[in-house]
Amino acid sequence: EAGVTQFPSHSVIEKGQTVTLRCDPISGHDNLYWYRRVMGKEIKFLLHFVKESKQDESGMPNNRFLAERTGGTYSTLKVQPAELEDSGVYFCASSQGGGLAGRSSYNEQFFGPGTRLTVL
Amino acid sequence: AQSVTQLGSHVSVSEGALVLLRCNYSSSVPPYLFWYVQYPNQGLQLLLKYTTGATLVKGINGFEAEFKKSETSFHLTKPSAHMSDAAEYFCAVGGTGRRALTFGSGTRLQVQP
Numbered sequence: 001e002a003g004v005t006q007f008p009s010h011s012v013i014e015k016g017q018t019v020t021l022r023c024d025p026i027s028g029h030d031n032l033y034w035y036r037r038v039m040g041k042e043i044k045f046l047l048h049f050v051k052e053s054k055q056d057e058s059g060m061p062n063n064r065f066l067a068e069r070t071g072g073t074y075s076t077l078k079v080q081p082a083e084l085e086d087s088g089v090y091f092c093a094s095s096q097g098g099g100l101a102g103r104s105s106y107n108e109q110f111f112g113p114g115t116r117l118t119v120l
Numbered sequence: 121a122q123s124v125t126q127l128g129s130h131v132s133v134s135e136g137a138l139v140l141l142r143c144n145y146s147s148s149v150p151p152y153l154f155w156y157v158q159y160p161n162q163g164l165q166l167l168l169k170y171t172t173g174a175t176l177v178k179g180i181n182g183f184e185a186e187f188k189k190s191e192t193s194f195h196l197t198k199p200s201a202h203m204s205d206a207a208e209y210f211c212a213v214g215g216t217g218r219r220a221l222t223f224g225s226g227t228r229l230q231v232q233p
Binding site (some may be wrong): 004 | 166210214
């Protein structure tokens with residue numbers, strides 16, 4: 001079974017340009033997460049989809065970031081316009097469906113290899 | 121709110137030596153705790169996790185970690201380091217169900233021959 005895939009693996013753009021990152025989760029996984037790691041810092045949560053709906057977007061840094069998951073399959077994360085501080089590695093993760101309540105409902109998150117974004 | 125502190129951004133050990141990577145967490149609810157590893161040019165791979173039950177958990181590649189509630193710690197250990205263990209290790213805490221994870225800043229492990 002294929003794991004979580006992300007495209008592109010690397011992207012180098014200039015400040016002010018637009019970049020779109022794509023994540024293909026494991027087939028059948030309802031939950032899709034975006035995380036970001038800025039150089040040397042911790043990996044930070046950006047947002048969480050359940051199927052096509054945004055469950056939690058509290059980690060999105062500002063309105064230059066737009067995430068979509070049309071049809072509840074793959075997801076895109078667009079940065080427009082990109083700024084220098086957007087540089088980092090963007091990770092996508094997916095997990096099976098499950099409830100929010102109860103300790104028995106933990107679902108392991110499977111991570112993709114990440115997209116390294118460099119804004120010059 | 122949850123947070124994770126990993127002591128030491130870089131740890132260097134000799135091959136065959138004990139590996140100890142430290143992780144302390146803060147959580148307002150009983151936590152789920154995880155260690156992930158990232159090898160060069162690869163994604164994050166789950167090493168081990170604590171959700172409930174036995175506080176000493178064993179993971180892949182000979183790693184284990186012990187949940188100590190009184191110390192709010194979840195340190196990762198391996199008795200004997202191997203060259204192939206060189207990677208970056210992340211401790212993370214999660215809540216119930218499908219909530220997002222909160223990560224530490226990572227510890228890069230270097231193994232010297």
